[in-house]
Amino acid sequence: MKQISVFFIAFFFVVSCGVRQTQNALAEGNYDEAIQIAIDNLRQRKDAKGKQDYVLFLEEAFAKAKARDLQQIELWFKDANPSNAEKIYNTYLALHNRQELIKPILPLKVLNGNRQANFAFEDYSDQIVSSKNALAKRLYDNSKALLATRDKMNFRRAYEDLKYLQQLSPGFKEAEKLMEEARQK
Secondary structure, three states: OHHHHHHHHHHHHHHHHHHHHHHHHHHOOOHHHHHHHHHHHHOOOOOOHHHHHHHHHHHHHHHHHHHHHHHHHHHHHHHOOHHHHHHHHHHHHHHHHHHHHHHHHOOOEEOOOOEEOOOOOOOOHHHHHHHHHHHHHHHHHHHHHHHOOOOHHHHHHHHHHHHHHHHHOOOOOOHHHHHHHHHHO
C-alpha cells in the first residue's frame, strides 16, 4: 500500500512540474517553449482529463506567439530596412513550422467548454516565397556591392553571403560565378 501511494505522489509531482513548467514558459513569453512542452505532453492520451491544462496552455501560447510574430513582421515592413529581409523570412518559417508541429495532435477537446481547441491556422506559403525572394535579392545585391570594393574582408563576407544564397535559392542568377570571383579575390 505504501508503494502505491509513493508512486502516485511521484506521478503527481512529475505531472504538476510539467504543467508548472509550461505555465512559467507562457508567463515569461517563451511561447515556443510552452508549445513544445504542451505538445510533448499531449502526444499520448491527449483526451485525458489530466491533460486539459496542456490543451489550454497550447491554445494560449499558439495565439500569443502568432500575434507577436505577425506584429514584429508588420513592424519590420514599416521600417522598410532591407537588412530585415532575413528576419522576416525566418519569422514566416517559424509561423509555418509552429503550425506543422501542432497539426498532428489535432483535434483537441476542451472538456470544460465542451468545444474543440481553436487554432487559427493560415497559409504562409506566399509570404515565405516572397520573403525568400526578397532575401535572395538582398544577398545578391549586397554581395555584388561588396565585391566592387578592394577590401579582403568584404570579399569574405560576399563569399559567405553567396554561399548562404546558394543554400537558400540554388542557381540564383550569377551566384556561382560571383562566388568564384570572391574566392579568387
